[in-house]
Amino acid sequence: MSHTAHIPSHRKPRRSASKVSLRAGVAGGVLSTIALAGAAAPANAAQPVTETIEMPTLTGSLATTAAATVQATKTVAADLQLQAAQDAAASSAAKDAKKAKDDAEQKAAEAKAKAEAAAKAKAAAAERASRSAERTTLSAAASTATSTFKASNATGSAAAIVNFALAQVGKAYVSGATGSSAYDCSGLVQAAYRQVGVDLPRVSQDQSATGTQVSLSNLQPGDILYWGSSGSAYHVAIYVGGGNFVGAQNPSTGVVERSLDWDQPTGAVRVL
Known part of the structure; x- marks a missing residue:
């Protein structure tokens, strides 16, 4: 051992x-x-x-844990990529939606502007048609008034002045115009008296102080009516008889025949 x-x-x-x-x-x-x-x-x-x-x-459990960790990391990465893709898609969709909205608003504004322009054009056309109809009516009334006046006792220069004034009914009013297609108030009176060789002053203030002052209750065809005061009148017209006058009133009405009751004048002068 x-x-x-x-x-x-x-x-x-x-x-x-x-x-x-x-x-x-x-x-x-x-x-x-x-x-x-x-x-x-x-x-x-x-x-x-x-x-x-x-x-x-290393045991099998630890290996399993490591594998699970790797898988979890891949899953998180995939989730992040998916989220990034979703965010990008959402941003693109938002931009597209904003552009679509802006385009829609612009088209709506353009459509509104076109509609307003069309409405204005329609209103203007209706107004022109109304004026044309009014002028036609006034022309017919003027013709009737002229016939009535010619049948009266008016003769000579007064008749020529009245006939000329009635023939201008329906023509346009233009400030400063003296004929033959348009007049202002004093331009019409001046043109009417020129038919009988009388040269009146150009403006209403001077015309209202020309000739002899007469009472409104003693008017004769051809007398000059004025509104305002003598020497500073702001409007004139021609008395055509029958309680009516012819005057170039304003751009809306043009040359019209009206009753004295429609717009009572202040005074009158007689030149003939």
Whole structure:
């Protein structure tokens, strides 16, 4: 028998792998503890290692966890990509919607402008038609008035003045005009008297102070009617008999025949 057969060994029995298999976190903790122990007792560093420490191996559970982590990372990345794509699509849709809205508003504004222009054109056409109808009516009335007046006792220069004034009914009023297609109030009176060789002043103020002042109750055809005061009248017309006068009133009516009751004059003058 060997002399060393009964000498006990200083090496401890090896532990089985199944008992020392630890998770990676536990193995790290053991290694850290050994490192700290070595730093605290350097005197023991020279002593021989009497215990064998086996490194833990990765278990199936840890591998599964790592695989799950990788899969989770891929899933998060995919989610982020999907979210980015959705955000980009939403931004593009918002821009398209805004452009569509702006286009729609612009088209609506253009349509409104066209409708307003059409309405104005229609109103203008209706007004022109109304004026034309009024002028036709006034012309017919003037013709009737002329016939009535010619049948009266008016003769000579007065008749010529009245007939000329009645013939101008329906023509346009234009400020400063003296004929033959348009007149203002004093231009019409001046043109009528020119038919009998009488040269009247141009403006209504001077015409209202020409000749002899006569009462409105003693009017004769051909007398000049005025509105305002003598010498500063703002409107004149020609008395045509039968309680009516002919005057170039304003741009809306043009030359018309009206009753004295329609617009009572202030006074009158007789030139003939």
